[in-house]
Amino acid sequence: MADAEARHLDRWFGLLDASEQGRAMRFRNRADRAAYVAAHALLRHMLSKALGGDPKAWAFEAGPLGKPALAAVHLRPWLHFNISHARGLVACVIAGVPVGVDVEASDGNVPSAVAERFAPGERAMLAKAAGAEYRSIFFRLWTLKEAYLKATGEGLSGRLDSPAFQLDPLRVTLWPSENGPAEPNNPDAWRFFECLPCDGYRLALAARRPNRTPLDLVAGVIDPADLG
Ligand SMILES: CC(C)(COP(=O)(O)OP(=O)(O)OC[C@H]1O[C@@H](n2cnc3c(N)ncnc32)[C@H](O)[C@@H]1OP(=O)(O)O)[C@@H](O)C(=O)NCCC(=O)NCCS
Secondary structure (H helix, E strand, C coil): CCHHHHHHHHHHHCCCCHHHHHHHHHCCCHHHHHHHHHHHHHHHHHHHHHHCCCHHHCCEEECCCCCEEECHHHCCCCCEEEEEEECCEEEEEEECCCEEEEEEECCCCCCHHHHCCCCHHHHHHHHCCCHHHHHHHHHHHHHHHHHHHHHHCCHHHCCCCCCEEECCCCEEECCCCCCCCCCCCCHHHEEEEEECCCCCEEEEEEEECHHHCCCCEEEEEECHHHCC
16 A cells, blocks of 8 residues: 555544444455545545535434434534545535435446346346446446435335436435335426546435525545545
8 A cells, every 4th residue: 555545544533433443344345445545534524625624523423214413412413524435536525405416436337236226217228238338327327326325314225216307307206115215206396417537436316405406515536546
């Protein structure tokens, strides 16, 4: 490991609380551990930049399906955030509305068992594509779905055929789901963003925007492989 990278990781590791440090140490793969440490340090930095205070001081608690939120002691129930870490790239978003973010390495193999659980229209789109185009469509759909399911807090606990996306132009259809929000059928309440933050990665972000209110969010992406 390069000296600069090791120094950054040590410093970032020092920002984490005991439970985060314990989880970090349980990663066997160095790149997974680096991504975990970078994501949690980035979140702490972004929270302190937005709200003030020491990055080390933030405490978190998990919602019913595991979505982390700021601990009640911070008295900011309106603050939402989400992080995502892939080998080589991490992302974090904070906002005043529910948000979810997902980053994926988009040059890997497509897990066909996952694609089979997509909505019929999505499967039809994939069936017409091959090779690089197939991978590109799959990872667009997958990151968009994950971003939404992370914004609602459902995670991957439920169905993968909702949200269902059409691409170019991007349109979403939402179906009720067991762990989803009480009023899930209004696609107009959601905004989606997509980008290619760097070669080989795809990022999607979902934010709940009731009443078409303007969005005020802060997003950050760090490539832990480029810490120098
Ligand atoms: C949350 C989940 C969507 C993460 O997907 P992923 O692509 O592996 O990971 P990402 O890097 O994009 O996101 C991980 C981060 O999302 C956040 N997260 C965890 N649960 C979440 C939830 N229910 N909703 C939104 N965000 C969640 C955490 O901050 C997590 O980071 P951490 O593990 O370092 O604390 C997925 O693991 C999941 O659905 N878990 C809950 C259901 C579950 O565990 N089922 C068991 C197997 S079916």
